Amino acid sequence: MKTPLALGPSPAERLNRARADLRMGLPVVVSGQLAVAVETLSVERLAALRGLGPLTLALTAWRAETLKARVYDNDLARVVVPEEADLGWLRALADPAGDLMTPMKGPLSTRRDGEATPARAALQLAKSAQLLPAALLAPLPKTLPEGLTHLDAEEILRLISAETAFAPVSAARVPMRAAEKGRLHIFRPDNGSEEHYAIEIGSPDRAAPVLARLHSACFTGDVLGSLKCDCGPQLDAALHQMGAEGAGVLLYLNQEGRGIGLANKMRAYALQDQGFDTVEANHRLGFEDDERDFRIGAAILKKLGFSAVRLLTNNPAKVRMLQSHGITVAERVPLKVGKSAHNAAYLATKAAKSGHLL
Ligand SMILES: Nc1nc2c(ncn2[C@@H]2O[C@H](COP(=O)(O)OP(=O)(O)OP(=O)(O)O)[C@@H](O)[C@H]2O)c(=O)[nH]1
Numbered sequence: 001m002k003t004p005l006a007l008g009p010s011p012a013e014r015l016n017r018a019r020a021d022l023r024m025g026l027p028v029v030v031s032g033q034l035a036v037a038v039e040t041l042s043v044e045r046l047a048a049l050r051g052l053g054p055l056t057l058a059l060t061a062w063r064a065e066t067l068k069a070r071v072y073d074n075d076l077a078r079v080v081v082p083e084e085a086d087l088g089w090l091r092a093l094a095d096p097a098g099d100l101m102t103p104m105k106g107p108l109s110t111r112r113d114g115e116a117t118p119a120r121a122a123l124q125l126a127k128s129a130q131l132l133p134a135a136l137l138a139p140l141p142k143t144l145p146e147g148l149t150h151l152d153a154e155e156i157l158r159l160i161s162a163e164t165a166f167a168p169v170s171a172a173r174v175p176m177r178a179a180e181k182g183r184l185h186i187f188r189p190d191n192g193s194e195e196h197y198a199i200e201i202g203s204p205d206r207a208a209p210v211l212a213r214l215h216s217a218c219f220t221g222d223v224l225g226s227l228k229c230d231c232g233p234q235l236d237a238a239l240h241q242m243g244a245e246g247a248g249v250l251l252y253l254n255q256e257g258r259g260i261g262l263a264n265k266m267r268a269y270a271l272q273d274q275g276f277d278t279v280e281a282n283h284r285l286g287f288e289d290d291e292r293d294f295r296i297g298a299a300i301l302k303k304l305g306f307s308a309v310r311l312l313t314n315n316p317a318k319v320r321m322l323q324s325h326g327i328t329v330a331e332r333v334p335l336k337v338g339k340s341a342h343n344a345a346y347l348a349t350k351a352a353k354s355g356h357l358l
């Protein structure tokens, strides 16, 4: 018997809707609680949530550490929201921009009773929507408004950590200054998240290790020519080297700001202007220093028919990740270009804290 066509949204489709809901400031139902992202919460919605009962603010352990809030749930803290707390109070806890101006936000009391899983799922959802990792949780009203997205907390965690499958969408010839024989391929994920690109140069032999680069999007470096990082010159040099050798593949992965998105990266830059380094800035925002999903590169290389690479990188984590996901790294080819007075400290921090090879 044939299974009837499922017209309703699958869990993965509901997860993707939930991301859009949070970005609009709409609550989602997570395992019997309402969850909203603090970043997009309005005064009106907060007032409506207040009437429902006690509110809990979920923050990551990194953010909690800066705020000196006790962490009882390993990777996160559930802060009790006082009766009199307004939107300004919530925002100040979510966003480190004003930490140095107004350092005392506490004392904060955190919960150790009850279940942390819905809070953890709400935080992962906010991160995957590229919002600040801060979520407000409230009890469900007696009558739920129609149209809210419902998800199970365990399901959110499972889906977000699951490996994404990609399908080729379209491809065409794009001659470039660096390499005339270029072809751009677009890959679309099966779960409604970001598309990623592959630039194939020449006709690389699938049976031999291909000269390859996994480049993470950097609007400031790639497009604006920002001197704060080395991304623009790395992109250019990689394409030129592939052009000169006559073959190669560059994956352009839309994981801006090491996966935190451009808005959060600019928050991190603002913190760097206050004196924090690139890793500290991510932590103060509540993120890991690197939030990229390194499995994506391996999946797309395989789709293109490659199983072995000569990888242009200074980042040993990229080499390890490809190896552990079925791609042989026959050689690591260093890519040292674009050092400037503006990015010397940034590159030194990556070497000291993230294991990059100078
Ligand atoms: N969060 C954050 N992201 C940054 C900052 N500076 C650059 N980035 C991002 O860092 C990423 C750099 O990517 P890549 O150059 O591919 O990777 P890498 O880990 O430096 O490794 P290799 O360049 O291969 O040696 C891009 O997504 C940039 O947008 C920063 O200060 N904070």
Ligand SMILES: [Zn+2]
Pocket: 218, 220, 221, 222, 229, 230, 231, 232
């Ligand atoms: Zn950059």
